[in-house]
Amino acid sequence: MSPMTPARVTGTPGRTRVLVVGGGITGMAAAHRLRARLGPDAEIIVAEQSARLGGKIHTVDFAGRPVETGAESLLAARPEAVDLAREVGLGDALVYPSALKPALSIGGELVDFPAGHMMGIPGDPADVAAVADAKERPDDGRPILEPGADMSVGALVRSRLGDEVLDRLVAPMLGGVYAGDVDRLSVRAVMPQLAAALERHARLTEAVAEIKRPAPASGDDAPQAGAPRGKPVFATVDGGLNRLVTATSAAARAEIRLGMTVRELRQTPYGWEVIAGPVPDPIKITADAVLLAVPAKPAAQLLRDVEPQTAAALSGVAYASVALAAFAFDQIELPERSGFLTPASEGKTVKAATFASQKWPHLGRRRQIVRVSMGRLGEEALLQYDDATLAKTALRELGEHLGHRLPEPVEQRIDRWGGSLPQYSPGHPARIAAAREALAFHRGIAIAGAAVDGVGIAACVASGRKAADEIADRLAR
Ligand SMILES: Cc1cc2nc3c(=O)[nH]c(=O)nc-3n(C[C@H](O)[C@H](O)[C@H](O)COP(=O)(O)OP(=O)(O)OC[C@H]3O[C@@H](n4cnc5c(N)ncnc54)[C@H](O)[C@@H]3O)c2cc1C
Structure with missing residues (x-):
């Protein structure tokens, strides 16, 4: 047998087997979700190429606290992530950010980030007048988007409210999530609710105002135990988001294959039939169904011969x-804010900072x-710099944003997330649907x-659950 011949076949014949x-x-x-749908006898295998579960979720012990090196918060304004946390037994561990707000760092000063916006787009130009000149351009009375049509966030905001709103507010907000170029990000993909409203409105501010208008109170608005008054927008897990991953894995009772x-x-x-494992010693896994939950490049490679269009x-x-x-400081005064964002036009390498111990009260402020x-x-070349250079740059610029030199941190670490944030260009939702x-x-x-x-x-x-439902439905047929 050649070393490349798959040597082992895993699985028990006669039982439904799904490979994630x-x-x-x-x-x-x-x-x-597959476990819930397929029952206790189904074999659910999760194949993960790295040595740990979690992907872009990775909590580490840092200065004696559980600190996130990747994602740090769950959007609680939509239900799926917090519902999952509750379902896997972490309801009591959900914690919420303090009421501190992020600032905008402009011209060496931290200024209040205006309220009343949606990803930096105001519902009323007056709301953002302190930081950006937002003069709404005349409209022709027709809805901004045709049904199903798409455009870039950059083109939308620039043409309706001007460069300053885009550069000073929208780009930093979206940059914090996508690290992307607003002229190449799809409105329909990154702000689907706004895209739907733009099919009804000729004015961008009116579409935003409609979305921002408080919904009538309902029984669903009753505060959850430990949650702040009003509906919290974000949450995280006390002890770190890794707990969400491990608790979900335990509840799924899946066979986890790391490496x-x-x-x-x-x-x-x-x-x-799936070929997996190390190149010199591959294994063959047979499965009734396969659910691909990997980034676009490996997904495309795996589907190349299956469905070239996909x-x-x-x-x-x-x-x-x-x-x-990440830096840990002893005895340092930070502004009473949750952090700051800065526009690219400020010419800094640092695009945002989170004062994690102020934003998340459960971390405590001892450090x-x-x-x-x-x-x-x-700016991918940035990731090529060594840790010491990146830390030095981050610390120096942090001091510039805060207006004073910072002391030596007691602990520091650098994490690189190369090729980690997908960029949805205009038309993305339609292309994915096809x-x-x-x-x-x-x-x-x-x-x-x-x-x-x-x-x-x-x-x-939501995406993982929907795909699991699709597969369970197909298997049931
Ligand atoms: C720095 C950073 C900060 C973020 N902050 C937030 C935040 O605060 N809040 C938020 O909601 N989101 C945040 N995000 C986004 C969010 O974390 C990710 O979009 C999300 O975790 C992606 O989950 P996923 O399972 O789809 O993909 P991934 O987490 O990328 O998981 C895919 C997994 O597939 C594995 N894999 C790849 N190829 C193969 C293969 N051929 N065979 C087997 N396994 C394979 C990978 O090793 C990986 O573990 C952040 C992202 C980053 C990078």
């Missing part, structure tokens, strides 16, 4: 890279922990995750 590829939050949420790269998918008359749509998704520096984010789309339609001709395969349905953890949970 990718052990990030999407894959784990999918495995959890297992999935390399090839082959469709058979009975389901799927593979082509996925390979068109670009990714941005970011580097994060101040600051997370600094660097890198925008096109890619899914093409894939639906093949029985028992689905795609999910940040590559296709949204970067936020809540969006990933």
Whole structure:
């Protein structure tokens, strides 16, 4: 037998077997939903190429606190992520940020980030007048978007409210989430609710104002135990988001295969044959269905021979890279804010900072922990600098933003997230819908995750669950 011949076949004949590829939050949420749908006897295997579960969720012990090196918060304004936390027994561990607000760093000063906006787009130009000159351009009375049409966030905001709103407010807000270029980000993908409102409104501010208008109070607004008054927008897990990953994995009762790269998918008359594991010692896994919860590039590679149209749509998704520096300080005074964002026009490497121990009361303020984010789309070279250089740059610029030199931190670390944040260009939702339609001709395969349905953890949970439901429905037929 040649060393490349798959040597082992895993699985028990006669039981439904689903392979989930990718052990990030999407894959784990999918495995959890598959367990609920397929019952206790189904074999659910999660193949994860790295040595740990979680993907872009990674909590570490830093200065004696559980600190996130990647994602730090769950969007609680939509239900999926907090619901998952409650379902897997972490309801009591959900914690919420302090009421402190982030600032905008402009011209060496921290100024209040205006209220009443949606990702930096105001519902009333007067709301942002202190930092940006927002003069709404005359409209022609027709809705801004045709049904189903799309455009870039940059083109939308620049043409309706001008450069300052875009550069000073919208780009820093979106930069914090996507590290992207606003002229290449799709309105329909990154702000679907706004895109829907733009089909009804001729004025951008009116569309935003409609979305921002408080919904009539309902029974759902009753505060959850431990939650602040009013509906919290964000939450996290006391002890770190890793707990969400491990609790979901435990509740899914899946067979977790770490260090297992999935390399090839082959469709058979009975389901799927998957080649996985190290190149010199591959294994063959047979499965009734496969759920791909990996970034766009590996998903495209795996689908190349299965469904080229889907593979082509996925390979068109670009990714941005970011580097994060974390510092722990003893006895340092920080402004009473949760952090700051800064526009690219300020010419800094640091694009945002989170005063983590002030933003998250559960971390305590005995030591101040600051997370600094660097890198925008096109600045990948930044990640090539060594840790000491990145930390020095982050610390120096942090001091410039705060207006004073900072003391030596008691602890510091650098984390690089190369090619980690998908960039949804205009037309992305329609391309993904078509890619899914093409894939639906093949029985028992689905795609999910940040590559296709949204970067936020809540969006990933929703995506994983939906793909699991699709597969369970297909298997039931
Ligand atoms: C620095 C940073 C900060 C962020 N902050 C937030 C935040 O505060 N809030 C928020 O909601 N979101 C945040 N996000 C976004 C969010 O974390 C991610 O979009 C989300 O976690 C992605 O989950 P996923 O499971 O789809 O993909 P991933 O987490 O990328 O998981 C995919 C997994 O697939 C594995 N894999 C890849 N190829 C293969 C293969 N061939 N075989 C087997 N396994 C494979 C990978 O190793 C990985 O573990 C942040 C992202 C980054 C990078």
